[in-house]
Amino acid sequence: MSNPSINGAASANTVFYARQALDTDMVSNDPNNVDFGIYFTSAGSATRVFVEGDIAPVPFEEEPMDPTDPFPFPDPGPDYRFSQLGFHPAINDAGQVAFYARIAERVQIGSDIQYINPSGGIWSGLGANYGTYRLVAMHGDQAPGLPAGVVFSGFGDPVINATGQLAFVAYLAGAGVNALNDFAVYRATPDGQGGFTLELIAREGFSAPGTIGFYAGDLPNGSPFRDPFINASGQVAFQANWHSNPGSFGSGGPGIWLNTPGVGNVAVAARRLFGKGIQTISLGSGEASGAGQSKAASSGGQDGRGTALNDNGEVVFVVRLQAIPELDRRVVVASHPSPIMLATDFNADGFTDSGDLALLFEAFDTQNSRYDINADGVIDMRDVSVVLNAMTSR
Amino acid sequence: MRRSPHAHAQFTYRTVAQSGVAGFTDFDIALIANNGLTSMKATQGSEGVWAENGVPGNLLTLAKVGVDSNFGCQSEPTEAITRPSMNSAGLVTLAAMEDGLIFSAGACSNECASSTAVQTWSGILRWNPGSPAPSVAMQVSDSVQHGGVTIPFYPAGSPGFFDGFVPRIGNSGSVTVYDKFCLNVPGAPRAPRSLAR
Numbered sequence: 164m165s166n167p168s169i170n171g172a173a174s175a176n177t178v179f180y181a182r183q184a185l186d187t188d189m190v191s192n193d194p195n196n197v198d199f200g201i202y203f204t205s206a207g208s209a210t211r212v213f214v215e216g217d218i219a220p221v222p223f224e225e226e227p228m229d230p231t232d233p234f235p236f237p238d239p240g241p242d243y244r245f246s247q248l249g250f251h252p253a254i255n256d257a258g259q260v261a262f263y264a265r266i267a268e269r270v271q272i273g274s275d276i277q278y279i280n281p282s283g284g285i286w287s288g289l290g291a292n293y294g295t296y297r298l299v300a301m302h303g304d305q306a307p308g309l310p311a312g313v314v315f316s317g318f319g320d321p322v323i324n325a326t327g328q329l330a331f332v333a334y335l336a337g338a339g340v341n342a343l344n345d346f347a348v349y350r351a352t353p354d355g356q357g358g359f360t361l362e363l364i365a366r367e368g369f370s371a372p373g374t375i376g377f378y379a380g381d382l383p384n385g386s387p388f389r390d391p392f393i394n395a396s397g398q399v400a401f402q403a404n405w406h407s408n409p410g411s412f413g414s415g416g417p418g419i420w421l422n423t424p425g426v427g428n429v430a431v432a433a434r435r436l437f438g439k440g441i442q443t444i445s446l447g448s449g450e451a452s453g454a455g456q457s458k459a460a461s462s463g464g465q466d467g468r469g470t471a472l473n474d475n476g477e478v479v480f481v482v483r484l485q486a487i488p489e490l491d492r493r494v495v496v497a498s499h500p501s502p503i504m505l506a507t508d509f510n511a512d513g514f515t516d517s518g519d520l521a522l523l524f525e526a527f528d529t530q531n532s533r534y535d536i537n538a539d540g541v542i543d544m545r546d547v548s549v550v551l552n553a554m555t556s557r
Numbered sequence: 558m559r560r561s562p563h564a565h566a567q568f569t570y571r572t573v574a575q576s577g578v579a580g581f582t583d584f585d586i587a588l589i590a591n592n593g594l595t596s597m598k599a600t601q602g603s604e605g606v607w608a609e610n611g612v613p614g615n616l617l618t619l620a621k622v623g624v625d626s627n628f629g630c631q632s633e634p635t636e637a638i639t640r641p642s643m644n645s646a647g648l649v650t651l652a653a654m655e656d657g658l659i660f661s662a663g664a665c666s667n668e669c670a671s672s673t674a675v676q677t678w679s680g681i682l683r684w685n686p687g688s689p690a691p692s693v694a695m696q697v698s699d700s701v702q703h704g705g706v707t708i709p710f711y712p713a714g715s716p717g718f719f720d721g722f723v724p725r726i727g728n729s730g731s732v733t734v735y736d737k738f739c740l741n742v743p744g745a746p747r748a749p750r751s752l753a754r
Contacts, residue, residue, distance in 0.1 A: 166735050171644070171728025179735070256728060429567055437570070447586060467725030467733065469588035469596075469643040479573070479589040481597075492576040494587045494597050497568040508567055515567070 167204075169467035171256040174206040176290065178252045178260050199248040201262055203291040210291035212260070219243040219266040220286065220296050242269040246278065251320045255465040258290040261299070261323040263331070285321050285331060285351075287359070299329060299351050299359045306347065308363030312338030322393050322463040325474075327353045330364075330393040330401075330463075332386060343379070344368035346386040348401055350393065350422070364391075364399055364422045371405035372511030373430025376415045379406035389446060390461035392472040397424045400472040402446040402480075405433065417444040419480055421472075421499075427533070429511045431478050431497045439491070442483040447471045506536055507553040515553040523550055573609065574599065574616060586640045590647035594686070598640045606641045608649050611687060619649060619684050619691050626653040628696045629678040642725045647686040650694065650726040652734065654679040654719035679719040683732055694724075694732050 167179035182199045200214030213219075223240035243266045252262035263285050267278035282303060288296030299321070306313045317334030324330075329351040336345070347366040351359040367387050371378050380387045381404055391401040399422040406415040418433025418441070432444060447460045447470075462470040471479050478497045485491040507515040509522040526534035526542050534542045536549045573595050576582050585598035596608035596619075605621030618624075619641070625632045633655040641651040655678045680696030697718065718724070724734035 166722050166725065167733045169725050169727040169731060169733040171731075173729065175727055175729065175731035175733070177733050431568060445586070447588075464645060465728055467642060467644065467727045469586075469641065469726075470645075471587065471589060473589045473591045473593065474645070475591060475593065477589055477593050479587045479595050481584045481587050489576060489582050492582075492584050494573040494575075494584050494595065494599075496571045496573060496589060496593065496595060498571070498593070499567050499569075 165251060167467075168252065168254045170254045170258065170465050172205075172258060176254060176258050177204045178202070178212075178254045180248055180250065180252060201248055201252050201260075203258075203260065205258075205290070212288075212291050212293055213245055213248060213264070213296075215245050215248055217245050217293075219245050219264070219284075220293075221266070221284070221298055221301065241280070243267070243282070244269045244278070246281065247283075253321060253323045253463055253466050255323050255325055255327065255463060257325070257327070259287060259323055259327050260290065261285065261287040261321040261329050263318045263320055283317065285318050285329065287321075287323065287327065287329060287351075297357055297359070300331075300333070300349070300361060306333065306335055306337075306363070307349075307361040309335070309347070309366070310338060313340055319390055320461075321351075322391065322461045322466070324393045324397065324463040325395040325465055326397070328393060328397050329359070330391040330399045330461075332388050332390060334386075335366075342384050345384065346380065346388055348388050348391055348399065348422075350397065350399055350424075352397065362424075365401065365403065365420065365428060371403065371418065371430070371433065372420065372428050373433045374405045374407075374416065374418065375434070376405045376407035378403050379415070380404065392447065392461050392470055393463050394470070394472050394476065395464060395474040396476070398422065398472065398476050400431065400446065400478050402444065416441055419444060419446050419478060419497075421476065421478060423476070426506050427511060429499075429508055432480060432482060432495070436482065436484065436495075439484040442486055444483075445481040446478070507550045509534065515550060517554075520547065520550055520554075523547060571613060573597070573614065574607070579616070588641065588643040590643060590686075591645045592647060594647055596641050596643045596647075596649045598638070604638060606638060606649070606651050608641075608643075608647070608684060608686070617689075620651055620653050620682055626655055626680070626682060626693075627690075628653070628655050628680045628693060629698070633678060637719060639719065639723045642723060644726045644728045644730070646728065646730075648726055648730050649684045649691070650681060650724045650732050652679065652681050652718045652722070652724050681718055681724045681732055681734060683726065683730070685730075695734070 165180045167177040169177045180199050180201050198215040201212045202209045203212050221243045245264050246267040247265035250263045254260050265283040268280040284301035285299040286296045302316050304315050314337040315333050316336035319332035321329040321331040333347045344367050348364040350362045354360050367378050378387045387404045389402040391399050393399050402419050419431040420428045421431050422428045462468040464470045483492045509519045523534050536546045580601045583600040587597040589595050594609040598606050603622035606619045607616045610617040620638050623634050626635045635653050636656040637654045639652040641649050643649045681694040682691040683694040684691035718736050722735045724732050726732050
């Protein structure tokens, strides 16, 4: 059984995973095995949402029926079953739940039932109503925002905010993916039609704004990203390591970044802070979760865990600025004074300055909405005026 | 041109606590409420949990190793604490474990633990912003209702609420934590029992 998450509903809904004493899933056919399930409570009464062996809701493209077939039978699609549910489900005040799980396809070969094609994904739905659960992302899916052939091959535990948006770390595979670029951070937003729109926030090997380097893991195949936090407006804060040389591992420095929808990533604390270098930094408990890992350190602000990113976009973190452990450790709250300051920092180096102005001039007469600060459909001198005001307003 | 670190920076920074100030030497997890006030686990001679009470920088000690957490019926020093959880309104919860021979007899006795010589007393604290101190939300002498049966918590062997599991607090103030009950203890009494406090 896990630490439950609790929301702010009057009935104090909780969600947690627990194991059953008997093997019912038949995935392993091991009578000594135990099955994990996800449970939802309302007013203290627990309901099982899913247990290993249950059908995993996975959409599929139905093959057209053969018009010449005298006995047409609808294609039932692959019979995916949950094979591992032992991770950390998250919840919001509305009772929406999100979780990562592994699955396998159940097939009958002769008289035998076998499980093939192991996979995994992230699901989200409402409370104990298993009929509402929808697949958010699945192993093998094209990773949005990345070249064709780059696919998901694993996920960390997702967090869910007040509006049902999710944030999570994804493990990548496929075309051009190697140990230097195989992790990413995503935000998933409900599309109003039962699905989700996924947005790439950061990828290992990409430029780390506010530094002279790139997001990079400490070790080969190690993730540079810790579990992210998401607030009610969809802002995502994440802790990551960066390195000046994308072709090598090791930490050039730790940092924290804040992603604001429509603006992008800005460095909250990286490379320098108060004029000093950062030795270590910690957002939340600094622990990461994911396949095979068990610590949930992040939050969507309504799961009872406590958050390092509030709904106003303020971020709290623990930082050590001196090499001597007991010297200059701080708890720091970072606030951004104005969304316009975020919007005008095009190169995301923590400042609005001539570098941003140069980028804006380069974007003149283009359709790049990132530079259309006043959102009038035209990138022109009126946008320049906004940037100049931001440069002199503090 | 070399820029000042603060020139046109998007973020303003507020130092809530700093090593060398007020006796702090280290900080662990830090959390933030929607009003911008924080709570943290830190070391000030010993480990403890602090929260900003009402105004920025006004740190209140919620629990600390070596200090009584007010569990049970007698004063005992706290032996260990978990990291805190904090909700959007700034309410804080944590688990703490007190040292001492608590479960001997009398009003503080605990049937589950009566066969074990050395026990600890542990529980969950909850703090409301503005309060001078946290209150006890749950402790090992309490019971839970399950399936119409009153089940005592299980302090023997494991120190009750302090199994490394962090209590969590929802935005309405309700607290949840994973814990053990006497129901699963071989030979432990399963009869309903009254609270010790």
